[in-house]
Amino acid sequence: MRLSPRLLRRLTAALMLSSALTLATASAEAANDPVGAFLSSQYTYCDAKLVAGLWKISIDDAKAEIGRKIEGGYAGNIAPILQQARDASLTCEWADVPHGYDDAERLARVWNMDSVEDAKAKIAWLYTQGDSASVLNALADNPAAVAPQVDDAALDAFYASAYTYCDAKLIGALWHIDMTQAKAEIGQKILNGYGDNLPQILSAARLEAQCDFSDTGLSYSDAEKLASVWGVPVVQAKDKAAHHYTQGNSAAVQAALAGPATPRPTPIVNTPGNQPPANGGK
Amino acid sequence: MDFPVIGWKAGFEIELMMPRGRSRTDLALRVARRCGGTVSRFFHPQSEPSKVPGRPTFENLTPGFRVRDGAGRLVASFVDDLTLQAGLNKDAPPREGWYRIVSDDGRLLRLLARHADAESELEGALMPFAHLFGTELERHDGGMLRVVDERRVSVAIGAPLPGERERPCEIVTAPILEDHGAILSALLDDAAAEGCAVPLESATHVHFDAAALQDARVVAALVDVLSRHGDSLKRLVGFNPHCVRLGRWPEALAALTRSAAFAEMAWPEARAALMQTGLTKYCDYNLLNLAADHRDKHTFEVRVMPTSLTAQPILLATALFEGVLRWAVGPGREGAPVSSGVSGLIAGLGLARDVERHWLDRAFTLPHAAER
Numbered sequence: 001m002r003l004s005p006r007l008l009r010r011l012t013a014a015l016m017l018s019s020a021l022t023l024a025t026a027s028a029e030a031a032n033d034p035v036g037a038f039l040s041s042q043y044t045y046c047d048a049k050l051v052a053g054l055w056k057i058s059i060d061d062a063k064a065e066i067g068r069k070i071e072g073g074y075a076g077n078i079a080p081i082l083q084q085a086r087d088a089s090l091t092c093e094w095a096d097v098p099h100g101y102d103d104a105e106r107l108a109r110v111w112n113m114d115s116v117e118d119a120k121a122k123i124a125w126l127y128t129q130g131d132s133a134s135v136l137n138a139l140a141d142n143p144a145a146v147a148p149q150v151d152d153a154a155l156d157a158f159y160a161s162a163y164t165y166c167d168a169k170l171i172g173a174l175w176h177i178d179m180t181q182a183k184a185e186i187g188q189k190i191l192n193g194y195g196d197n198l199p200q201i202l203s204a205a206r207l208e209a210q211c212d213f214s215d216t217g218l219s220y221s222d223a224e225k226l227a228s229v230w231g232v233p234v235v236q237a238k239d240k241a242a243h244h245y246t247q248g249n250s251a252a253v254q255a256a257l258a259g260p261a262t263p264r265p266t267p268i269v270n271t272p273g274n275q276p277p278a279n280g281g282k
Numbered sequence: 283m284d285f286p287v288i289g290w291k292a293g294f295e296i297e298l299m300m301p302r303g304r305s306r307t308d309l310a311l312r313v314a315r316r317c318g319g320t321v322s323r324f325f326h327p328q329s330e331p332s333k334v335p336g337r338p339t340f341e342n343l344t345p346g347f348r349v350r351d352g353a354g355r356l357v358a359s360f361v362d363d364l365t366l367q368a369g370l371n372k373d374a375p376p377r378e379g380w381y382r383i384v385s386d387d388g389r390l391l392r393l394l395a396r397h398a399d400a401e402s403e404l405e406g407a408l409m410p411f412a413h414l415f416g417t418e419l420e421r422h423d424g425g426m427l428r429v430v431d432e433r434r435v436s437v438a439i440g441a442p443l444p445g446e447r448e449r450p451c452e453i454v455t456a457p458i459l460e461d462h463g464a465i466l467s468a469l470l471d472d473a474a475a476e477g478c479a480v481p482l483e484s485a486t487h488v489h490f491d492a493a494a495l496q497d498a499r500v501v502a503a504l505v506d507v508l509s510r511h512g513d514s515l516k517r518l519v520g521f522n523p524h525c526v527r528l529g530r531w532p533e534a535l536a537a538l539t540r541s542a543a544f545a546e547m548a549w550p551e552a553r554a555a556l557m558q559t560g561l562t563k564y565c566d567y568n569l570l571n572l573a574a575d576h577r578d579k580h581t582f583e584v585r586v587m588p589t590s591l592t593a594q595p596i597l598l599a600t601a602l603f604e605g606v607l608r609w610a611v612g613p614g615r616e617g618a619p620v621s622s623g624v625s626g627l628i629a630g631l632g633l634a635r636d637v638e639r640h641w642l643d644r645a646f647t648l649p650h651a652a653e654r
Contacts, residue, residue, distance in 0.1 A: 076590065083301070
């Protein structure tokens with residue numbers, strides 16, 4: 001998959017900004033979770049489908065195979081495997097890419113194509129070639145001129161899902177759309193059965209933006225409890241919570257909040273029954 | 283990080299898949315051009331399971347290619363591996379000049395491999411063999427040729443090789459004494475340039491020269507440390523779960539090597555005792571070549587490494603297992619206790635700092651490879 005210069009600069013900056021704690025946390029969380037490693041990577045559902053077709057395994061197993069290579073430090077093995085899949089005439093279709101009709105319609109205009117169907121075919125072909133960046137860049141460089149009608153059903157689907165305000169913020173930053181539209185985009189993909197494509201979109205979005213503590217919906221008292229559970233200062237707990245939400249791991253934060261806080265030492269109160277003796281006890 | 287320096291003579295077997303339309307001949311030719319050398323074709327033997335009742339395996343010969351450099355020194359061989367299946371079009375017709383020879387008697391096939399001309403077409407390769415038995419080749423449908431004895435009992439069968447079997451390419455390097463990184467890197471760069479990919483079932487095997495291991499106490503220490511930490515090390519290096527020819531040692535091995543009597547055995551006696559424990563080559567850590575004193579392959583083989591198209595991961599794993607061998611030859615032989623945790627083992631192997639840090643980082647981040 002080729003990255004635009006802009007995306008490459010963002011990726012480099014994101015890597016340099018990572019703290020040791022963040023790295024340790026991220027690597028510990030990613031280790032031994034091959035599907036998670038796949039979902040956090042640049043590889044797409046289409047890539048997994050190609051590998052599945054080449055090796056006659058399930059798409060879920062193909063995701064794990066790609067993730068296992070990433071986890072093991074053998075990511076360099078993946079590109080040649082994908083090329084052999086393409087050489088075997090394996091392809092992805094419109095249903096395999098994380099885009100809707102609106103995207104195809106917009107790109108048909110950008111690419112001067114006669115029909116939306118042609119744009120759908122080109123999008124699928126680009127994903128097959130490992131060039132999803134061309135699609136994402138074209139969408140980012142050509143935002144929708146008019147805000148589309150927001151579908152209430154799509155919003156309801158978003159609110160009923162496990163996706164968060166932070167996830168909507170990331171997608172909004174990627175596609176230069178407002179929060180309401182971003183929530184609706186998430187909901188629409190869920191309703192249309194393309195929910196499995198959202199993790200890959202969010203992976204790309206994380207190269208462009210991240211969430212702050214204010215985007216998590218957590219309160220200051222939540223931050224205090226997290227600080228107690230994680231054994232860090234409140235300021236660091238806020239940063240860590242924001243990082244978890246950015247990485248799509250809000251469940252880890254919720255689990256920490258649901259558990260017991262580390263009990264504070266009971267203060268000793270001098271009462272008539274336990275006052276120390278005047279001579280120091282000797 | 284620079285390439286880890288390997289201080290042990292070792293050979294590598296790296297399983298790759300050529301792209302569609304190419305064969306392992308193409309990779310051999312590329313390597314030969316780089317080395318200013320030559321390619322010669324030879325018969326490569328393999329065993330495969332048989333569905334014939336009472337006949338568990340068939341022995342196969344398929345085309346292999348040997349590259350020598352300008353001075354005639356072996357660089358590497360490029361051979362088939364029957365375990366590599368996924369991604370091949372089994373209905374593809376055979377390519378011209380590609381055939382296999384099958385027999386149920388490995389001795390006859392090894393005789394044929396020594397004396398038949400592998401550069402010949404199938405008929406030219408088999409005809410002299412038929413004449414040895416005083417018979418003529420029998421021709422059957424589909425280009426199949428059969429060698430029979432004077433009672434018309436089959437001796438060997440040759441047939442064109444369909445199903446893209448020319449694409450699997452196992453690189454078998456010559457034993458490498460130094461500059462392992464440069465040599466492996468050059469071979470893998472050639473493979474990448476040819477469009478090779480790592481197949482689903484792929485593994486890399488490293489054959490460590492066994493000269494320093496010919497000692498009962500060394501073998502006892504090696505079996506002890508790998509019995510305790512072999513599974514963890516296997517997970518640490520990221521073994522391929524699709525590799526089927528792996529597994530643990532027979533229980534009789536550790537029972538033998540833990541015994542006080544074994545520790546006192548001279549090497550010939552110890553080797554004979556090892557051969558009675560049921561060793562096979564199809565396991566994680568192959569002691570059979572060492573125990574059997576194979577003239578052509580006197581090695582201790584690590585079979586759990588995954589394949590990479592770059593040399594660094596292979597060399598890091600090789601350095602780790604070299605450390606285990608050095609421990610067995612040194613402190614282990616003298617009775618040093620094995621650390622209870624794999625991170626303690628790694629820290630005690632005396633590895634180069636970068637190599638040690640790499641494996642400790644991995645041990646601490648992979649929960650199932652960590653301490654028990």
